[in-house]
Amino acid sequence: MxxxxxxxxxxxxxxxxxxxxxxxxxxxxxxxxxxxxxxxxxxxxxASKDDVLLLVEDHLAAMVDVSAFGVEPWDVAVRRWAWSYRDVFSEHTPLIPVIAVLPVANAPKTLAMYEAVTAGFRDAGFPEEKIISAIVALEAFVFGAAYDVTAPEDIFDAGSLADQVPNFTAAVDRLALEQHPRPTDVAFSLGLEALIGGFGALRQAVSD
Amino acid sequence: MxxxxxxxxxxxxxxxxxxxxxxxxxxxxxxxxxxxxxxxxxxxxxASKDDVLLLVEDHLAAMVDVSAFGVEPWDVAVRRWAWSYRDVFSEHTPLIPVIAVLPVANAPKTLAMYEAVTAGFRDAGFPEEKIISAIVALEAFVFGAAYDVTAPEDIFDAGSLADQVPNFTAAVDRLALEQHPRPTDVAFSLGLEALIGGFGALRQAVSD
DNA sequence: AATATAAATGAATGGCATTCATTTATTGGT
DNA sequence: ACCAATAAATGAATGCCATTCATTTATATT
Missing domain, CATH: 1.10.10 (Arc Repressor Mutant, subunit A)
Incomplete structure (x- = not known):
């Protein structure tokens, strides 16, 4: 045919x-x-529908912004990468269970992303034996945060149970007072900056 | 009947x-x-199969260890909670997409967990307007890490593409040399300690 | 005892990924 | 230019799935 x-x-x-x-x-x-x-x-x-999802995943991996690695300072590069990674996959959360178990050998563009990030960490003086662990940790945070983006606005409304959880309800109300455009972005920023700060301290001095 | x-x-x-x-x-x-x-x-x-998953989720939330909040120091309590949370849900990752979108009003035990954690943060001098954001960030990391636990051991084996990603391959090999019992635990610890360190700095002094 | 209500039944529905024998079009060799 | 081999598309069939609904049956209420 x-x-x-x-x-x-x-x-x-x-x-x-x-x-x-x-x-x-x-x-x-x-x-x-x-x-x-x-x-x-x-x-x-x-071979299967999962195979289709894998093709889609790999296509999306190529859209994640790794351009700052080796160009901008390490923390700026990580920040750009992580935000971009989250934004891309927050529109595609059904892929996350697939990615999490996906051997990288089957996803060349995903692998290319890892290569760029790894090189960026190494060149920034990150101890080599911790690079993969740091990337895995950042990725875990990114995937979880991608789900959070999809959560309904009123997810933390305790409804009729509100009076049984006074501390929680007060904290939720207090956050709402801040009137941020997107609470999910505030949480992502808070966590990401903590990770960048903590991981940044692991780097050796590098001349550049 | x-x-x-x-x-x-x-x-x-x-x-x-x-x-x-x-x-x-x-x-x-x-x-x-x-x-x-x-x-x-x-x-x-x-009402539906999703309803069954919700019942299961709420049952599991009650198994997460929040007992250290208000008893042990804040960082110890967060550490115990996060490890326990990850361990419980790493056996139940198919629930994660459900939880992420689940209004807490439908899950009383889950809500009780949030209440205990929120109270622990508040009593430890955590600024109230940041408590929910911090919990959301920690939870994102926990969920992502729960997936990571289920990943196959050789997930980072680049196979025939190895020579195209030298930095990545070297970093993967370097980590393997460390011969940790579980690489996923090393990554989780690394990320969690960074988050605890970063968030801990946000606390006000508290007399206790 | 009579009635109303809640719960369980079994058959049916529509959607789904996947398989396979068959047909059809293209390719590569002589 | 023909023929064989191969790759690709077809359509029908399979088995599994969640969910619905009219009907029946057991418990609770008056």
Missing amino acids: ARILDQNGITTAALELISSKGYDGLTMAALARSLGVAPSALYNHV | ARILDQNGITTAALELISSKGYDGLTMAALARSLGVAPSALYNHV
Whole structure:
């Protein structure tokens, strides 16, 4: 039959479908329909639906901003990377369970991201035996924070139970008084700056 | 008909099913079978499968250790809470997407956990307007780290792409040399201590 | 005892990812 | 230019899933 499909086209179609219908709308049938093809045809190019999610994930990894590593100071680079990483995946939280278990060998662009970040840490005088651990910790925070972005605004409204949790309710009300544009951004900034501060102290002096 | 079911029994049966067959084995049909009941009978007591997951989540929240708050020093209490929180949910990562979007009003035990933590922060001299943000940040880290626990050991093996990512490969090899029992624990400790250090500096002096 | 209510049943529905035998188009070799 | 081999697409079928609903049955209330 005619060569209609390839992994690139599948990835693009999946991203379009996700952005128009969300992850609930991403079914193998819908994906096939958007490509003008029978669902079973997809299986000549991907092994499973998880495989499609992996393609999408790797595409997104290439959109994460690592450009500051090796250019800007270490803390600035980490900050830019982490915010960008969170922003990209906060629109794609259903991928997070997939990424977390995904061997990097199957995701070349994701691997390229790790390479850039690792090099940035090393060149900034970060002790080599701690680099991966630091990246894993930052990534854990980023993934958790990506979920937080999707939480409803009133997630902390205790409702009828409010009087049973006075300290919590008071703290929630106190935060609301601050009237920040996005509480989720305040929490992310608070945590990220603590991590950058703590990890920054591990670096050796470097001449640059 | 005979009063066989209630939410407590459903929760217990769900937990048993999860521990024996995993989350893939937790289907409404399997749950009903383990209770000696037709699947449709469940819907007299829960609105949906997500409702079952919510019951499970709230049960687990009660297992998280908050006992150190108000007893031990703040940093010790946070450390105990965070490790325990991660350990409990690392066995239940499929719940994380549910929790992240879950209004606390529907989960009384989860709310009780937040109350204990909030009181602990307040009594330790933590500025009230930052308490919720700090908890949210710690929770994000905990959830992300819970996923990391489930990752395969060789997740960072770049395979045939290794020579294209030399810095990354070197850092991965360097970490492996350390021969820690669990790399995931090293990363969690590194991140958690940075967060505790950073947040601890926000506290006001308190007489106790 | 009669009635109302709550709970369990079993059959049916629609959606889902995936498989497979079959057909069709392209490619590479002679 | 033909033929064989291969890659790709088809459509029907499978099995699993959560959920719904009319019906039946047991308990609770008056």
